[in-house]
Each structure stands twice: as C-alpha cells, then as structure tokens.
Amino acid sequence: MTSLRNLLVAQIKAKSQDESVALLLGGLDSLTTGLALARSGKTIHAYTYEIKGYPSQERAKVEQLARHYGWKLTIITIDPSDLGSDFIRLAVEFGCKKKVQFECTYVLLHVLKCVREREVWTGFNADDYFGNTRKVILQQAALRRETSTAERKKRFDATVDASVAKLYDSRSGDTWWYALRVAAKYGKRLLDPYLDPSIRDYFRRFTHEELCPPKKPVVREAFAEELAGLPEFAVPVGVRLQKGGGVHLAFRSLLSNPKINRFDRKYSTVAALCHRWGKEVGREQDKLRSELETIAPLLQATVRTSTVGGFTRYLLSDVEKASRTRRFTAIVTFAGGGGSSLGYQLAGAKVLITSEFVPEARRTYSSNFPHCPIDARDIRDLVRSSESIKIFLIEAGLEAGELDLLDGSPPCSEFSVAGNGISSPHVLRSYSDVKQRNIASLPFEFVKLATTVLPKTLVMENVPAFATRGQEVFVRVLDALRYIGPDRSSRRYFLNWSVLTASDFGVAQRRRRLFIIGVRADIGKALGIDSDEAVLRLFPAPTHNALSIRSALADLLQSPADIWPWIASASTTSLGRSIQLLPRNPKRLTRLCEVIPGYTKQFTLTRCAWDLPAPTLVVTGQKPDGLTGAVHPVEDRKFTLPELKRLFGLPDDFILTGTLAQATERICRMVPPLLTKAIAESIYNHVLRPYAEKVK
Known part of the structure; x- marks a missing residue:
C-alpha cells in the first residue's frame, strides 16, 4: 500500500x-x-x-x-x-x-x-x-x-x-x-x-x-x-x-x-x-x-x-541614561516597587512624581529612584478634592493638560481568577502589608485623577479578567474616561484595550495583562486618531519570540546566600515532597495532576521547562512559604530573587528591600518593564512626538 x-x-x-x-x-x-x-x-x-x-x-x-x-x-x-x-x-x-x-x-x-x-x-x-x-x-x-x-x-x-x-x-x-x-x-x-x-x-x-x-x-x-x-x-x-x-x-x-x-x-x-x-x-x-x-x-x-534570540541584561545606569533623554513626561500611580517606572524610563520618560501608599513598596521604589518624589497617601485621599489634585500637579511642576502620560495599575486581587471575587465594600481585606476596604473601587480613583489632570495620553493596567469578572467596573471605567457628562455627547478620550503577553516583548514569562490606552480627544483628532477603533493601532506588535528560562538565566551568577533560603523553605515544609514528585527537566510545564491522575491539591504547582518561558509568576505562588507556584526546571525549589528579577526583565542590580516574602511580592506585583517600554515607545512614536511636531 x-x-x-x-x-x-x-x-x-x-x-x-x-x-x-x-x-x-x-x-x-x-x-x-x-x-x-x-x-x-x-x-x-x-x-x-x-x-x-x-x-x-x-x-x-x-x-x-x-x-x-x-x-x-x-x-x-x-x-x-x-x-x-x-x-x-x-x-x-x-x-x-x-x-x-x-x-x-x-x-x-x-x-x-x-x-x-x-x-x-x-x-x-x-x-x-x-x-x-x-x-x-x-x-x-x-x-x-x-x-x-x-x-x-x-x-x-x-x-x-x-x-x-x-x-x-x-x-x-x-x-x-x-x-x-x-x-x-x-x-x-x-x-x-x-x-x-x-x-x-x-x-x-x-x-x-x-x-x-x-x-x-x-x-x-x-x-x-x-x-x-x-x-x-x-x-x-x-x-x-x-x-x-x-x-x-x-x-x-x-x-x-x-x-x-x-x-x-x-x-x-x-x-x-x-x-x-x-x-x-x-x-x-x-x-x-x-x-x-x-x-x-x-x-x-x-x-x-522568528528567531530565538537571547536575554538582554541591563543595569539601573542604563535606565538612568535612557531617562535623561526626557522624550516625554510621566506620572505613575499605584507605582509599587517601580516595574512600570522602569519601562517608561527605558523609553525615555522623565517620571515626575509617583503615588504609592504601601510602606515597603515605597522603600523599594526610593532605593532605586532616589530623586523621584513619592506621594505616600492612599490615592483616595489624593483625589478627594480638585484642590488636592492641583497641589499634586504643582509638586510635579505641571498644570492640568500638560502631562504627557498618566499611568495606573490598580490592585487586581478583586478581579483575578485566582482571587475570591469582588467583596463587599465594607469588608476589610488584606492587600500587601496593609488592609483596605472596597479595593474594587480603586480604578475609579484613577479615573478621578485622569479626568482632572487631563494627560495627553493614559495607560491603565490590570489582569485580563478585569474585562470579564470585573465587567461592570470595567465598562463604567471605560465610559467615565471616554465621555464628558452622563449624556455621552462629548468626548474626553478615545481609548481601547487589549491583552498583551510579556513573552512577546523580551521577557521570559508568559504573563498576560490587560492594558487600556487613551488619547485625549483634542490630540487624537489632530492626529487622525478620532475613534476608539483607531486607538488599537497604538498597541505594540510583538517584538520577540518566546524567550526561554534557559536564555534568561544562562549567565546569572548567584551566591549560596541567594539560593539557600529557597532550598530551606522547600525542605522544611510539605512543598519539598510535592516538588520531588514533579519530573525534573520536563519538555513542557508539568503539574502534579499530570503526574498523579486525579490529584486535585496544589493545582498550580508547576515544574518549569528550560526551553520555554515561565508561566505567570504570582505573589501567593512564589512566596517562600507558599505551597503552590512555579519551580525551577531541575532543582527542587522555587526561583530565587535574582532569578525572579531575570524572569521579570528587571536590571540585575535592582534593589529589593524588606523580608524575603516582601521582596518576592514586590517583583511579582510588577508590570514587566520591557512590556511597559514597548507600550510607551508606541505611544511616543504615534502620538506624543507627532503632536509635539504639529504644534511647534
């Protein structure tokens, strides 16, 4: 035959x-x-x-x-x-x-x-x-x-x-x-x-x-x-x-x-x-x-x-050098440890001021960006009145309408599929080292700031489930930014949203995040970006193919002090026994349910593969005392802090403060800087630079 x-x-x-x-x-x-x-x-x-x-x-x-x-x-x-x-x-x-x-x-x-x-x-x-x-x-x-x-x-x-x-x-x-x-x-x-x-x-x-x-x-x-x-x-x-x-x-x-x-x-x-x-x-x-x-x-x-490509390492001095070009100005809210700020500065931004109320996050941010002012108030207090926002702008040296880009990454815990959903606004819930009520309302505080500051462009980031699990909040946020007044007769911003994957932009992690990009209506009309549909052009096309863990960690030098805490945390808990059940050096991401049919515990405990990107690395999974998360391809432990920095695309000399758990949290809450950089460069090239040339 x-x-x-x-x-x-x-x-x-x-x-x-x-x-x-x-x-x-x-x-x-x-x-x-x-x-x-x-x-x-x-x-x-x-x-x-x-x-x-x-x-x-x-x-x-x-x-x-x-x-x-x-x-x-x-x-x-x-x-x-x-x-x-x-x-x-x-x-x-x-x-x-x-x-x-x-x-x-x-x-x-x-x-x-x-x-x-x-x-x-x-x-x-x-x-x-x-x-x-x-x-x-x-x-x-x-x-x-x-x-x-x-x-x-x-x-x-x-x-x-x-x-x-x-x-x-x-x-x-x-x-x-x-x-x-x-x-x-x-x-x-x-x-x-x-x-x-x-x-x-x-x-x-x-x-x-x-x-x-x-x-x-x-x-x-x-x-x-x-x-x-x-x-x-x-x-x-x-x-x-x-x-x-x-x-x-x-x-x-x-x-x-x-x-x-x-x-x-x-x-x-x-x-x-x-x-x-x-x-x-x-x-x-x-x-x-x-x-x-x-x-x-x-x-x-x-x-x-498509080329495999290698990991490109960089240092904080490279970030400072890029920022000195001052191609555009930015304000970053919900700044965390500085992941988004790194990306904007790599794209040439001068970050004028940030907002962050978690104390340890502020310490990390200040350690890496000592010259950038940080507003330590809860953002609800910052936007409580137009006068308060005006003072915030004065500290940045700006008036309403002058800022090039406003960024915000409100907490995602209420919308994430890994969370418990939107809670009652009166329930006090833990977030990082603090407790807060009504976390799901924080995107609206960003809206209040944006509609008063009136930046030329804005970027808002959250988990993909923001558009589904948090759909009611999501739609209200979009409408509040798009329109002036309840009759929706006048435009404030043209904006749209998309889900981007970090591994498409030189990061060895398949981290998917939802981004909203907005262009102020007067600027959009001047440039032909005069509809929400037209804003889709601003989302960057992928610049890289999937970067592997092997490539990201290839030349990384670590001391025993970097590695030992993670070996200890695995060996002194049931986590170590679970990790040992996962075959070493797999060709693909492997979970316990694939090794033990019918096993339902520790569902997200995942053995990574050398030649693939890491999965999304989250706070609860990567903390040393967590019983889930992503583990090293061949070693029976979770990723160390130097490894996590590489897997998020941070500078090797990025400074982390606080306990091991706090340092892990700072990294795992970040927007990967190279992803933010790609967004910022697209906005600069298609909006901010053309508009500046047009109004000369």
Missing part, C-alpha cells in the same frame, strides 16, 4: 515549479505538507499570523515546530483597526457571504500580501476527508444505532465525496475558492497536496471511527518517522484557521461598528450580519462598488522573522 507520505511527495513533485516555497504553517495538515515538501528537497519558508490585540492559540506552537524542523518562520501581525473597511472589501470585491468565508479570506488577504515566495503551500483541504465536524459525527452516531458497519461506511464515503466535490466546483462557495481568488490577486500559486483524487482514494480505505479523532492518528502513523521526538503537545489540535489567531473574536467588534451593522435591524451575531451583507451586495452591487472605491487601502501588516 502506497503511504500517505509518498502520495503527498508525488503531488508536490508533480505540481511544484519552484525550489524555494512558502508554507502556511499551523496544525498537523500543514505540518505534514511541510514534511512532504522537505522530503521533496524544497527550501521552506514558513509563515503564521496573529491579530494585533488578540491572543493566538497557535503562534507559540508554530514557532516551536519551525525551530524543531529548522524552517525559517515569518510572523505576520495583522492590524484590525480598520476591520470595517476590510469587511466591505471582502463582501464587495471577493463576494463573501458566510461567516467562515469572511473570516478565512480576511486572514489570507493580509497574509498572502506579505508572502515573498510565488508558490504557497498549505494543508487547507485535508479536513474534508476526516469527517470530524459536529454534523458528521452526530450523523454517524445515529447510524451506529440503526445500520450495519458497511452501510455506515457507505454513507460516510458519500458525505466525504460530496464535501470534496465542492473543492473542484468554483460555484460551490467553498472557502478554498475564496483563498484562490486572494492568491490570484497577489500573483501567487496557492497549492494543497491533499487536493487530489489519489489522496481521496487513500483515505477511502478507512472508516469514520479511524479518521475522526481530533489528533488524526492515521496521519500521525504515516509520518511517524518525522514526528518522532516532537512533543505531542507541540502540534495544535482541532484549531481552525480563523480561530487559531482570534479572527472570530476580532469580528465580534463589527456588531458595534455602525459602518457595518448599519441596517434597520441591528444584528446580534456575526453570522447573521455576514449573511445580510451577502444579500445586500446582490441587491445593491453598483452602489456598494462605489463605496468600495472610497474606503482606505489595506493596512500594512507587521512582518518579523
């Missing part, structure tokens, strides 16, 4: 005309296409995509695949800030009618424009053979109760044949035909080795039960030699093209876009909205073609080559 691998190689040799080819890399189908291309002697340039501001389910795994097989990988970051215009283009120019057509074609419209090679390979159509859709699975389940095995096989083959037939009929509406139209627009040859009768005949040998498992064991067996040594988790499973990069999430924003959801009936689902546009194009083609001619050109995606 001819193997699947040999059949795919034969298709490539028959259809390919170029030596250097592009590969749209994602799941197992595209991976096996790449493996067949390699066996055919092709030079492979792999591509993947992500949507700016939306989490990708695939990118990190695709990077790992490309590194494993030695393929050059280019990551294309699509800017969705003009998604409305793209949607009209898809409906009118390409004739998209269904949601899946819109979403898949949207990706290819941006990706294929950036591909350098003429010949582009994909495993786009392999799924048609497997019958792993919900409809087919339910159909086969019903037949299993009513018919024989032979009849089920016959019905399954007929279903697959009908699906495959669409791939050969340009009028079928199959997404493949839309992909081919985009390829033709850019002068590309889009090819799929799975699209051939010989491949269909191969899969006809198998039953639905053999083909439908999501991990596709039939395909894995055919490529067992090439897949050997590749961790099973490295290949994305069951992730569709549009969902892997978050396109389906980005498209939900169209429901609130009056340019798109503009009909008498306001649609509540993207599928229904897409269907309506398909009908409108059929009825009003000439009118909509005229509208198409008026929309802005396709925004240029950000393109970067």
Whole structure:
C-alpha cells in the first residue's frame, strides 16, 4: 500500500515549479505538507499570523515546530483597526457571504500580501476527508444505532465525496475558492497536496471511527518517522484557521461598528450580519462598488522573522541614561516597587512624581529612584478634592493638560481568577502589608485623577479578567474616561484595550495583562486618531519570540546566600515532597495532576521547562512559604530573587528591600518593564512626538 507520505511527495513533485516555497504553517495538515515538501528537497519558508490585540492559540506552537524542523518562520501581525473597511472589501470585491468565508479570506488577504515566495503551500483541504465536524459525527452516531458497519461506511464515503466535490466546483462557495481568488490577486500559486483524487482514494480505505479523532492518528502513523521526538503537545489540535489567531473574536467588534451593522435591524451575531451583507451586495452591487472605491487601502501588516534570540541584561545606569533623554513626561500611580517606572524610563520618560501608599513598596521604589518624589497617601485621599489634585500637579511642576502620560495599575486581587471575587465594600481585606476596604473601587480613583489632570495620553493596567469578572467596573471605567457628562455627547478620550503577553516583548514569562490606552480627544483628532477603533493601532506588535528560562538565566551568577533560603523553605515544609514528585527537566510545564491522575491539591504547582518561558509568576505562588507556584526546571525549589528579577526583565542590580516574602511580592506585583517600554515607545512614536511636531 502506497503511504500517505509518498502520495503527498508525488503531488508536490508533480505540481511544484519552484525550489524555494512558502508554507502556511499551523496544525498537523500543514505540518505534514511541510514534511512532504522537505522530503521533496524544497527550501521552506514558513509563515503564521496573529491579530494585533488578540491572543493566538497557535503562534507559540508554530514557532516551536519551525525551530524543531529548522524552517525559517515569518510572523505576520495583522492590524484590525480598520476591520470595517476590510469587511466591505471582502463582501464587495471577493463576494463573501458566510461567516467562515469572511473570516478565512480576511486572514489570507493580509497574509498572502506579505508572502515573498510565488508558490504557497498549505494543508487547507485535508479536513474534508476526516469527517470530524459536529454534523458528521452526530450523523454517524445515529447510524451506529440503526445500520450495519458497511452501510455506515457507505454513507460516510458519500458525505466525504460530496464535501470534496465542492473543492473542484468554483460555484460551490467553498472557502478554498475564496483563498484562490486572494492568491490570484497577489500573483501567487496557492497549492494543497491533499487536493487530489489519489489522496481521496487513500483515505477511502478507512472508516469514520479511524479518521475522526481530533489528533488524526492515521496521519500521525504515516509520518511517524518525522514526528518522532516532537512533543505531542507541540502540534495544535482541532484549531481552525480563523480561530487559531482570534479572527472570530476580532469580528465580534463589527456588531458595534455602525459602518457595518448599519441596517434597520441591528444584528446580534456575526453570522447573521455576514449573511445580510451577502444579500445586500446582490441587491445593491453598483452602489456598494462605489463605496468600495472610497474606503482606505489595506493596512500594512507587521512582518518579523522568528528567531530565538537571547536575554538582554541591563543595569539601573542604563535606565538612568535612557531617562535623561526626557522624550516625554510621566506620572505613575499605584507605582509599587517601580516595574512600570522602569519601562517608561527605558523609553525615555522623565517620571515626575509617583503615588504609592504601601510602606515597603515605597522603600523599594526610593532605593532605586532616589530623586523621584513619592506621594505616600492612599490615592483616595489624593483625589478627594480638585484642590488636592492641583497641589499634586504643582509638586510635579505641571498644570492640568500638560502631562504627557498618566499611568495606573490598580490592585487586581478583586478581579483575578485566582482571587475570591469582588467583596463587599465594607469588608476589610488584606492587600500587601496593609488592609483596605472596597479595593474594587480603586480604578475609579484613577479615573478621578485622569479626568482632572487631563494627560495627553493614559495607560491603565490590570489582569485580563478585569474585562470579564470585573465587567461592570470595567465598562463604567471605560465610559467615565471616554465621555464628558452622563449624556455621552462629548468626548474626553478615545481609548481601547487589549491583552498583551510579556513573552512577546523580551521577557521570559508568559504573563498576560490587560492594558487600556487613551488619547485625549483634542490630540487624537489632530492626529487622525478620532475613534476608539483607531486607538488599537497604538498597541505594540510583538517584538520577540518566546524567550526561554534557559536564555534568561544562562549567565546569572548567584551566591549560596541567594539560593539557600529557597532550598530551606522547600525542605522544611510539605512543598519539598510535592516538588520531588514533579519530573525534573520536563519538555513542557508539568503539574502534579499530570503526574498523579486525579490529584486535585496544589493545582498550580508547576515544574518549569528550560526551553520555554515561565508561566505567570504570582505573589501567593512564589512566596517562600507558599505551597503552590512555579519551580525551577531541575532543582527542587522555587526561583530565587535574582532569578525572579531575570524572569521579570528587571536590571540585575535592582534593589529589593524588606523580608524575603516582601521582596518576592514586590517583583511579582510588577508590570514587566520591557512590556511597559514597548507600550510607551508606541505611544511616543504615534502620538506624543507627532503632536509635539504639529504644534511647534
């Protein structure tokens, strides 16, 4: 029996005309296409995509695949800030009618424009053979109760044949035909080795039960030699093209876009909205073609080559040198030990004054930034009156409206998924070394400060769950910053939010945080940033690929005094016994429940992997007396303070004060400075500098 691998190689040799080819890399189908291309002697340039501001389910795994097989990988970051215009283009120019057509074609419209090679390979159509859709699975389940095995096989083959037939009929509406139209627009040859009768005949040998498992064991067996040594988790499973990069999430924003959801009936689902546009194009083609001619050109995606890269160490003197350029001014509230301040100063900011009321956090901050004033009051007292805020501004040497950037990171404990949720405003709760009531209201204190200080731009940070678990507070904060007065008739700020991951910006930690960026309305209008949608352009595209723990800690020198307290804390508690159950030097993050099936305690106790970033490092997990948290890849202890500084991207000579637990808390509450730096540089380059030049 001819193997699947040999059949795919034969298709490539028959259809390919170029030596250097592009590969749209994602799941197992595209991976096996790449493996067949390699066996055919092709030079492979792999591509993947992500949507700016939306989490990708695939990118990190695709990077790992490309590194494993030695393929050059280019990551294309699509800017969705003009998604409305793209949607009209898809409906009118390409004739998209269904949601899946819109979403898949949207990706290819941006990706294929950036591909350098003429010949582009994909495993786009392999799924048609497997019958792993919900409809087919339910159909086969019903037949299993009513018919024989032979009849089920016959019905399954007929279903697959009908699906495959669409791939050969340009009028079928199959997404493949839309992909081919985009390829033709850019002068590309889009090819799929799975699209051939010989491949269909191969899969006809198998039953639905053999083909439908999501991990596709039939395909894995055919490529067992090439897949050997590749961790099973490295290949994305069951992730569709549009969902892997978050396109389906980005498209939900169209429901609130009056340019798109503009009909008498306001649609509540993207599928229904897409269907309506398909009908409108059929009825009003000439009118909509005229509208198409008026929309802005396709925004240029950000393109970067995936390289492993190394950790870049720096010192406080480097921070001071960057800050002396005084490119812009900043005030930092909820300053903590200074993580955000480090980032702003690395971007060239002069931090004029900060606000922080936790005593030990102030001591840490002052130890590293001795010349920066700190307002020690509870922020509620700071914003109690406009006169109090005015005095605060005077201390910074400013008047209302003059500050370039106001930053705030209100405590996240009330919104975090690891916490107990929003408590009664009258309950006294512990936070750091102090106790407070109504912690969930602190974002509103930032709002009071911002609406009085009126900075040109603002940045607010919190956990991703702020938008879900704290949704009521989150929406009220956005509205209070956006609008002047309850009638919402006048704009104060244009703003938007996004979740960014620290490991995308040179930090060896997959720390995800939600950021709100705002631009004062008068400044935004002067620069063409005149909508909330336009603010999305300010969120920085990733600058790095996943930095490994090995890279971050490679040249770190530690004394026995740095390490011993962590060994002692593990050996004198039950934590040490639990850590010893976790295999050393794993290839992936490993938890006790994976080692001991059914084990439910210490759920977040995680053995890290040398060649991956650390997971999110949190206060309760990393404290020496905590029974959970992330532990060293090969040593039976938690990370030391020097290691934590590296894993957060702090200067090696950053000074920590207080007890071991307090020092750990200072680090683990920080926004990684390199992430803040990327945000600040984007705001400076796209808002503060252009505006300063405009008003000269």
